Amino acid sequence: MDKKELKPTRVNGATDEVSPGLSRRSLFVAAGAAGVAAASTSFSSGTAEAHSTDWTQPGNNNHVIELQEKSDFPAGEVGIDFYGHCAIKITSPGGASILFDPWRDDPSGAWGLWYKYKFPETLVDITMSTHTHFDHDAIDRPQSTMVLDRMVGTFEFADLKISGFADKHVCRAPGWYPWTNALKEFGVDACPPNNVGHMDMVTYVVETGGIRTLIWGDNRHNPADGFWDAIGRIDVLTMPVDGSQHILSYDQANAIVERLKPKVVIPTHYLGETTTYTLSTLQPADEWVKAQKSHKTLDGPSMKLAAADVAGMDKEFMYFGHHAHKA
């Protein structure tokens, strides 16, 4: 290893005060800053150095070994826990857990302050991310045995099967805030086929307990036909919709719901007062939710779903509102 690589985290010449010295976050701080620097002349002057310190993570892989040694898993409910924004934990009936899209503030500062605290160092077996944007990629924060970042293809473990499908990010903001124009100002293409790499996306289908859940991430509303064929039946659909229509417009999301005909829809990527500042420009998802035929606001950040119950539902909107786990 080059000795230079042992320096503490520095972004644009300033020490990372949030996580001083060597931290697991460091690697991704550098990656985030570099991603924006690549797109921005105004952020290209400094250097970013950082390194993974996963070796400092508390705990160990005993739970994963326990699951690995099992061959039979019980039938039962699937746990869904909300950590705000797009961060959702799915727990299989057998107890295997995956956390999707832990968030952080943009380390370059270009996109401002979004979150009220650092993502909790929650304990999970697997951490996954749909894409490299800061509001989805704090994969260093959860305490997890496995990190599957932007995984395409199929992964099976315990009583979980996860399939990742490569596609593209929304590249034309449909709402009032034209945030995708910023990429043009940075001198890169937001849209395919020559999109900058951070506008690539992976959506995930998680199959466990007889329920198939689609983690949409920030995917575009109109993937090619092959995408729709590949994802198959969807029981639980997560959709990034807020009142500012930052990622998907109401009409785009409604069309996806009509196409997939999920039993349950879970809104994500909206302003939740527990986690997110108004500076994010996001709004709550109340207006979209209340316009639906069947909806309810949950009374906490957790729910459990049984396949037999889900089978009897029809586009039931289940909204976490301002609830989010903080630990």
Ligand SMILES: [Fe+2]
């Ligand atoms: Fe994104």
Ligand SMILES: [Fe+2]
């Ligand atoms: Fe996002």
